Amino acid sequence: MTLSGFWRSTLDPERVMRAEIKHWRGNEWQQREEQLTMEEPLEVRVDNQSVAVIMRTPGNDHELAMGFLFSEGVIQSAEDVAAVEMVHDDEGLPLENVVNVALYSSHSPMQTCAVPTQPAAFERHFTVSSSCGLCGKNSIADLLVSTPPLETDSLRISASILYTLSEQLRTEQRVFQYTGGLHAAGLFTTTGAMALLREDIGRHNAVDKLVGHGLLHGLYPYNKFVLLVSGRTSFEILQKALLARIPCVAAISAPSSLAVELAEKSGITLIGFLRDQSMNVYTHPERVIS
Numbered sequence: 001m002t003l004s005g006f007w008r009s010t011l012d013p014e015r016v017m018r019a020e021i022k023h024w025r026g027n028e029w030q031q032r033e034e035q036l037t038m039e040e041p042l043e044v045r046v047d048n049q050s051v052a053v054i055m056r057t058p059g060n061d062h063e064l065a066m067g068f069l070f071s072e073g074v075i076q077s078a079e080d081v082a083a084v085e086m087v088h089d090d091e092g093l094p095l096e097n098v099v100n101v102a103l104y105s106s107h108s109p110m111q112t113c114a115v116p117t118q119p120a121a122f123e124r125h126f127t128v129s130s131s132c133g134l135c136g137k138n139s140i141a142d143l144l145v146s147t148p149p150l151e152t153d154s155l156r157i158s159a160s161i162l163y164t165l166s167e168q169l170r171t172e173q174r175v176f177q178y179t180g181g182l183h184a185a186g187l188f189t190t191t192g193a194m195a196l197l198r199e200d201i202g203r204h205n206a207v208d209k210l211v212g213h214g215l216l217h218g219l220y221p222y223n224k225f226v227l228l229v230s231g232r233t234s235f236e237i238l239q240k241a242l243l244a245r246i247p248c249v250a251a252i253s254a255p256s257s258l259a260v261e262l263a264e265k266s267g268i269t270l271i272g273f274l275r276d277q278s279m280n281v282y283t284h285p286e287r288v289i290s
Contacts (some may be wrong), residue, residue, distance in 0.1 A: 015057050037182050039201050045100040057201045060209045065099045067208030071240050078215040140262050147242055150267035155247045156289050161192040165228050166252055166274050172197050185210050187225045203231055207240045221245035238262045250274045
């Protein structure tokens with residue numbers, strides 16, 4: 001990006017841009033420098049066919065592609081994927097912001113599938129904004145037909161440990177500390193240890209990156225972890241958590257009504273307003289102990 005007054009940051013040149021601005025306070029202003037979160041499109045290809053353009057913060061793009069395709073039902077597991085690779089132009093130079101996911105031939109949507117896929121995902125070329133959720137799954141009933149609910153006796157975590165998670169998340173948000181413009185999703189153990197954190201301008205993208213990491217590194221499913229997201233929890237966040245088999249989802253802010261309904265029916269403990277020494281437990285409170 002070459003615009004007057006904007007340049008890449010040396011702090012994290014992939015994800016931060018510096019900008020010269022005029023800062024006003026009352027009737028006076030001063031020139032100063034601000035740091036902005038990068039937002040760029042990522043084209044996701046499957047077997048070299050473009051299937052989606054996701055507006056995201058650069059970084060962990062292979063994880064994002066894997067998590068997105070898994071959440072969309074395009075792939076059922078990491079075993080469907082032969083490679084996640086960069087794309088090169090005719091001169092052999094790598095293309096920025098393009099990732100290709102190569103499937104094993106028996107799983108390719110272009111051939112007779114051994115693994116069920118959703119052909120509609122390959123019939124549309126759509127843009128996914130940083131605030132957008134999943135497309136094509138419009139009802140809880142349809143989701144639960146293909147994805148069984150979680151066992152409610154699979155995890156217990158103390159309230160005192162839950163109270164420590166939001167501060168850990170905030171402390172580890174490296175890019176957020178510079179820009180204030182990123183969401184985060186973190187996986188925590190039941191002892192309160194942070195296992196993984198991902199940042200992105202989109203909440204859903206941050207969760208997809210966590211899921212994609214698990215698929216790429218053989219850590220899926222996440223049935224022994226707690227997911228904490230900055231901001232609110234929507235239906236789409238709970239949908240991704242169910243697919244990743246995460247039994248407990250917590251958020252700094254409020255859940256939506258549909259998120260609560262899905263959490264109740266799918267066996268997920270849903271926590272909101274997790275701040276300081278307080279929280280609301282909306283569903284399956286048996287997992288939270290004193």
